Amino acid sequence: MYFLYFDPSVGAMIVQAIVATVAGVILFSKNLMYKIKTFFGLHKHQDDLYEDINVDDSDVDKK
Amino acid sequence: MENTRHTSSFRDPSGFVFTEDNLLKRIIFPIYFKQYNALNDSGFFNKLFHNQLLVPHQELKKSATEIHIQPEQIPFISYPYEWSFNQYKEAALLTLKIQKYSLEHGFSLKDASAFNVTFHNGQALFIDTLSFDFYNENEPWRAYKQFITHFLAPLLLAHYHGAQSLKMMTNFIDGIPINMLTSMLPFKTKLNPFLYSNIHLLAKFEDKHNEDYEGTANPKKLSKKAQLNIITSLYDYIKKLNIKEYSEWGNYYEKTNYAQDAFNYKADLINSWVHKLNTKTLIDVGGNDGTFVRRITHKLDTAIVCDIDNNAVDFNYTTLKINKEKHIIPLVLDVLNPSAGLGFNNTERDSFLNRIQQFSPDVTLALALIHHITLSGNVTFNMSANFFASFSKHLIIEFPNREDSWVQRLLNTKGEFKAHFDFYSEENFEEAYSKIFTIVEKVSIPNAKRTMYFLKLK
Numbered sequence: 001m002y003f004l005y006f007d008p009s010v011g012a013m014i015v016q017a018i019v020a021t022v023a024g025v026i027l028f029s030k031n032l033m034y035k036i037k038t039f040f041g042l043h044k045h046q047d048d049l050y051e052d053i054n055v056d057d058s059d060v061d062k063k
Numbered sequence: 064m065e066n067t068r069h070t071s072s073f074r075d076p077s078g079f080v081f082t083e084d085n086l087l088k089r090i091i092f093p094i095y096f097k098q099y100n101a102l103n104d105s106g107f108f109n110k111l112f113h114n115q116l117l118v119p120h121q122e123l124k125k126s127a128t129e130i131h132i133q134p135e136q137i138p139f140i141s142y143p144y145e146w147s148f149n150q151y152k153e154a155a156l157l158t159l160k161i162q163k164y165s166l167e168h169g170f171s172l173k174d175a176s177a178f179n180v181t182f183h184n185g186q187a188l189f190i191d192t193l194s195f196d197f198y199n200e201n202e203p204w205r206a207y208k209q210f211i212t213h214f215l216a217p218l219l220l221a222h223y224h225g226a227q228s229l230k231m232m233t234n235f236i237d238g239i240p241i242n243m244l245t246s247m248l249p250f251k252t253k254l255n256p257f258l259y260s261n262i263h264l265l266a267k268f269e270d271k272h273n274e275d276y277e278g279t280a281n282p283k284k285l286s287k288k289a290q291l292n293i294i295t296s297l298y299d300y301i302k303k304l305n306i307k308e309y310s311e312w313g314n315y316y317e318k319t320n321y322a323q324d325a326f327n328y329k330a331d332l333i334n335s336w337v338h339k340l341n342t343k344t345l346i347d348v349g350g351n352d353g354t355f356v357r358r359i360t361h362k363l364d365t366a367i368v369c370d371i372d373n374n375a376v377d378f379n380y381t382t383l384k385i386n387k388e389k390h391i392i393p394l395v396l397d398v399l400n401p402s403a404g405l406g407f408n409n410t411e412r413d414s415f416l417n418r419i420q421q422f423s424p425d426v427t428l429a430l431a432l433i434h435h436i437t438l439s440g441n442v443t444f445n446m447s448a449n450f451f452a453s454f455s456k457h458l459i460i461e462f463p464n465r466e467d468s469w470v471q472r473l474l475n476t477k478g479e480f481k482a483h484f485d486f487y488s489e490e491n492f493e494e495a496y497s498k499i500f501t502i503v504e505k506v507s508i509p510n511a512k513r514t515m516y517f518l519k520l521k
Contacts, residue, residue, distance in 0.1 A: 011268030012208035013283070015260075019207075020289035022260040023296035030299070049149070049384055050156055053298045055114050055164045 070410035071178075077193040078130075087137075088123065091130040095193060099130060102195055107168050116161050117189045134192065138344070138365045139422050142412055143177040143213075144232040145394045145402060147376035148221050148306050151229055153187040154180040155214035159298045161189055162204070166287060166294070171198040175206035177213040177232065178412070185389040203285040204293070208269075211261060212238025215301065219262070222304055223249060226373035229395075236406055241266045257300055308374055325511040329430075329461070330358040332506060336459055336517050337361050337426060346424040346455065348398055349432035353379040353391060356428075367424070369396035398432070398450075399440045419454045427455040431513075434463045437487060438473040444486075444495030452499045458518040462492055467512040489514060 069087070072079040077095035081088055091099055102108045103122075111117035123131040143151065157180060162172045172194050179191040204210075213232075216239035220228035224247070231239060245266045252258040337345070338361045347356050350368035352375045359366075368391055370376050379393040396402075401415035429451065436442045442450075451458050463470050465487060474481055493502065500518035507514050 009208050009269055009272070011270070011272035012211075012265060013203045013205070014272065015265050015268040016203040016207055016285050016293060017283045017289070018264060019260045020285060020293050022256050023292040024289070026257060026296050027292055027299075048302075049381060050153065050302055053156075053160050053163055053295060055110075055116070055160065057110070 070408065071406070071412060073407075073411075075174075075191075075193055086133060088131055088133045089120070089192060091132065091193065093128065096130070098196055099193075101197070102170065105168065107165075107170060107195075110168075111161070111164075111189075114164075115184075115186065115188070116157065116164070117192065118183070120192060132192065134190070137181060137183045137188075137190070139367060139392060139418065140181050140190075140413075141392060141394055142232075142402060143180075143217070144230050145396060145415070146182070146229065147373050147380055147393065147395055148218075148226050148229065149377050149380050150182060150187070150393070151177075151214075151218060151221070152301060152304065155210075155218060155301050156298060157187045157189060158210065158214065159294050159301070162206075163291060163294045163298075165195060166198055166291060169198050170195045171202075171204065172196075172206050175210035175213060177217075177238075178236070182392055185383050185387065185391065198287070201284040201286055203283070204290055207293070208241070208265065209238060210297070211265060212241060212244075215261065215297065216241070216244045218301060218304055219252075219258075220244070220247060221306055223247075225308060226306055226377075226395075229373070233402065233405060236412060241269055257296060261297070306373075322510050325508050325513075329508055329511075329513075329515065330355060332508075332515055333428065333430075333459060334359050334361065336504070337363075340425060340457060342425045344422065344424045345426040345428060346419065346422075347428040347430070348396070348451075349429060349435070351375045351379075353382065353393060355430060356391060357382075357388075363390050365392065365422075365424075366390055367392045367394060367419075367422070369394045369398075371395070371397045398436060399442070416453065422454075424455045426457045426459060427451055429458065429460040431461055431463065431469075433460060433492070434467070434470050434473060434487075438470065438477070438484060444492050445498070448496045448499050452520055456520045458500060458516075458520075460496075460516050460518065462489060462514045462516060464489060464512045464514065 067081045067083060069080040069082065072081075076092070077098075078089055078091040081090060108117070112119040118134045118137065120132040120134040123133050143154070146154065154177060158172070158175050162175070165171055173196040174191075174194055176191075179189055179194055180187050181190050182188065217229050217232055220231065220239070241262070245263055248258070248262065253263055333355060337359050342361060343364045344366070345356075345363060346367040346369065347353070348369050349371070350356060351370050353368045356366045356368050368379055370379075373395055376393045376395045379391070383391050383393065396415065404410055404414040404417065405412040433447065436447050437444065451460070465471075465474075470487070474484055474487075477484060496502075496516070496518060499521060501521055502516060503519050504517040505514060
């Protein structure tokens with residue numbers, strides 16, 4: 001059960017199916033481009049201020 | 064306890080925040096016990112603490128009717144409309160990161176408000192411990208729209224229309240209305256599949272279903288994999304988002320009328336005064352990119368560095384990320400219009416002045432600021448003295464004399480009213496400030512037409 005103290009909006013719940021499909025296509029093509037670039041050695045490593053989305057759990061397990 | 068309940072803590076029935084013995088604590092009600100116990104027992108809370116994603120807490124007591132926890136105390140809570148672009152961006156990325164991590168562990172964020180995040184120890188930190196709920200298989204993300212209106216919307220507006228757009232969050236504390244957002248975005252955003260689906264299509268679906276009072280429309284199912292695709296693509300997009308702006312202050316120190324030796328002299332002077340007071344906390348009102356705070360060698364616990372200019376604050380923030388500095392909190396602040404009390408009763412989001420009075424910094428720095436307040440803002444010396452006196456006991460203030468080129472420039476823009484500002488002089492400044500402060504030290508900076516004052520509240 002959810003405690004709905006704000007309106008998630010029905011439209012926003014339904015639209016996510018389409019958003020996810022588009023996101024899937026974008027991610028797939030990005031991955032493909034990445035692989036192609038890496039294959040040809042074109043991939044530039046960028047120094048990022050922000051980490052990637054994954055949380056590194058190995059640190060936690062070591063603790 | 065109801066009396067000490069925090070005025071912002073009323074939306075979520077799972078519990079609320081209150082103050083006891085000057086400490087911020089959280090009460091949790093039985094309606095949330097199942098979730099709380101699962102988050103604890105599965106070790107997920109600990110994982111979040113360990114990865115510095117969520118503010119750590121300790122359990123104080125547990126009974127059949129309520130649980131009390133005490134989160135790590137955060138010296139100063141900043142709000143979204145006080146963040147620079149990159150801070151806002153980091154808060155958005157943090158929220159997505161937590162949602163992905165939660166999904167992988169069988170939980171989901173039940174809300175994605177920008178007010179769930181603040182800045183602490185040099186990074187964005189999630190502070191709403193009760194935002195986590197169980198993930199129900201194949202259910203779409205309930206907080207999706209909230210994420211769009213609280214995070215993606217202001218960031219996009221800042222990208223297309225400048226960082227001032229972030230201040231719109233002062234009016235829309237429940238997020239930028241999606242219809243307004245679509246009308247403000249350029250047409251080319253409709254050609255971008257990511258923006259089209261996340262913004263324009265969302266707006267269309269909203270319109271289509273907002274007459275559905277009976278809730279008959281059946282929300283489609285969404286696999287976890289599909290939801291993860293949404294989260295990841297949002298993350299990728301926001302991570303790359305930037306603003307194209309240059310600042311009038313950006314290269315301030317390069318074009319300023321300070322010779323290097325005068326600059327060093329001023330920095331050393333501030334350093335010695337801060338040291339003398341054994342300062343632990345300070346606020347630099349108009350601190351640009353934090354240059355002077357970084358020259359302080361004395362160890363500070365917390366230094367809030369405010370500036371009106373997003374670029375300066377952004378530069379300050381990226382510098383502290385690179386240097387891994389933990390004590391600096393950069394904030395966007397207009398001294399002539401600090402954030403007001405907002406929301407229900409005007410107390411849901413506390414005003415900047417209330418928060419800074421509570422924080423009560425040992426020292427306030429006001430460097431190269433008084434001429435802007437006085438000559439651009441037309442604020443009298445008496446008014447600014449009272450303002451500074453309202454939140455801290457010591458004031459280090461720099462007074463640029465009439466002969467200073469910046470002062471001259473500001474005076475010349477006054478045209479025929481220039482004579483009205485004849486009061487702008489060291490004597491009048493001292494007279495007004497001496498009513499409230501004692502002048503502990505006064506030093507003229509060599510090779511600069513500026514004077515430094517070290518003042519103590521009477």
